[in-house]
Amino acid sequence: MKDFGEVLENIDLKNYNTYGISVKAKYLVKPYNKVSLIKLIKYLDTNKIKWYLLGGGSNVILPDEYFDGVIINLSNLTAYEVTGDEIYAEAGIYLTTLIDKMLDDGYTNYGVLKGIPGQLGGAIVGNAGAYGINIFDYLNSVFIIDENYEIKEIKKEKIDYDYRWTEFKNKKIVIVAAKIKGVKGDVALIKEEISKNFIKRKNTQPLEYKNAGSVFANPPGLAAGYLIEHSGLKNISVGGAKVSEKHANFIINYNNATSHDIINLIEIIKKEVKEKFKVELKLEQVIVKW
Numbered sequence: 001m002k003d004f005g006e007v008l009e010n011i012d013l014k015n016y017n018t019y020g021i022s023v024k025a026k027y028l029v030k031p032y033n034k035v036s037l038i039k040l041i042k043y044l045d046t047n048k049i050k051w052y053l054l055g056g057g058s059n060v061i062l063p064d065e066y067f068d069g070v071i072i073n074l075s076n077l078t079a080y081e082v083t084g085d086e087i088y089a090e091a092g093i094y095l096t097t098l099i100d101k102m103l104d105d106g107y108t109n110y111g112v113l114k115g116i117p118g119q120l121g122g123a124i125v126g127n128a129g130a131y132g133i134n135i136f137d138y139l140n141s142v143f144i145i146d147e148n149y150e151i152k153e154i155k156k157e158k159i160d161y162d163y164r165w166t167e168f169k170n171k172k173i174v175i176v177a178a179k180i181k182g183v184k185g186d187v188a189l190i191k192e193e194i195s196k197n198f199i200k201r202k203n204t205q206p207l208e209y210k211n212a213g214s215v216f217a218n219p220p221g222l223a224a225g226y227l228i229e230h231s232g233l234k235n236i237s238v239g240g241a242k243v244s245e246k247h248a249n250f251i252i253n254y255n256n257a258t259s260h261d262i263i264n265l266i267e268i269i270k271k272e273v274k275e276k277f278k279v280e281l282k283l284e285q286v287i288v289k290w
């Protein structure tokens with residue numbers, strides 16, 4: 001595998017997922033570029049070796065069980081190129097870096113997404129968004145690896161997506177890059193808004209603890225946090241996982257939480273909210289199965 005990328009062996013993934021779940025994988029490979037990524041996937045599939053693509057790990061609940069396979073990490077796929085008012089960016093670029101580069105070029109349209117951790121690929125999979133803007137609002141197309149191990153461009157119109165959901169979610173697919181529409185605006189103004197949003201996030205989200213953002217998507221017209229809080233669930237815990245006191249739609253890892261703790265807590269929340277409000281909460285985070 002060394003031909004395809006940097007290889008780390010017997011690696012604890014706790015620094016690769018924002019919940020900080022400690023679980024080991026046999027290998028973690030960082031492909032050198034998109035060509036080596038394709039070769040790696042083909043090699044793994046041909047040799048029937050299990051693989052899992054992890055982005056920034058900020059929306060996943062990793063299993064507690066050892067992974068006898070390869071974690072693919074796209075930290076070397078970070079290209080950013082502008083042609084006309086269209087940006088081509090590779091999937092491993094962190095959203096924060098992408099937005100900073102766009103702002104340097106005068107494009108303000110993704111500005112308010114700053115503060116969402118994670119990479120462009122992960123943001124596309126879950127149609128990440130904040131303050132009324134979603135990634136898909138300005139996507140032109142997505143590049144994936146197809147069944148023939150070739151890069152295929154899919155226009156946005158051909159992709160099924162919704163609020164915090166896309167057809168890519170929970171599918172074994174590799175997003176390599178995307179084309180984004182750049183819209184110019186008042187950079188100073190958006191930077192002010194970003195600073196204000198950072199303060200808002202700090203005041204309302206438990207950023208001092210390990211977490212993976214909102215646990216549940218907001219049901220139409222409702223706030224998941226409100227439903228959880230008013231079901232009396234703030235601060236309840238299972239093992240090392242706890243419903244945040246600051247924001248009830250966040251589960252925090254306050255004491256070496258396992259995947260098992262987090263998933264059990266999720267089940268309790270779903271059950272209680274259903275009983276109290278007759279609302280079926282839908283998970284925004286991804287429960288990973290190796």
Ligand SMILES: Cc1cc2nc3c(=O)[nH]c(=O)nc-3n(C[C@H](O)[C@H](O)[C@H](O)COP(=O)(O)OP(=O)(O)OC[C@H]3O[C@@H](n4cnc5c(N)ncnc54)[C@H](O)[C@@H]3O)c2cc1C
Nearest residue numbers: 055056057058059060118119121122123125128129175213
């Ligand atoms: C403090 C905090 C605040 C947050 N705030 C927000 C917010 O305001 N709005 C919001 O929408 N989200 C928010 N999130 C959640 C999370 O940051 C986003 O969902 C983010 O887009 C996930 O990206 P990631 O790279 O970390 O994906 P990961 O968690 O690594 O992966 C998520 C899923 O996408 C898949 N995936 C990742 N990259 C690729 C790829 N290149 N190709 C194919 N599949 C891939 C993974 O296999 C996994 O199934 C927050 C999280 C935290 C911790």
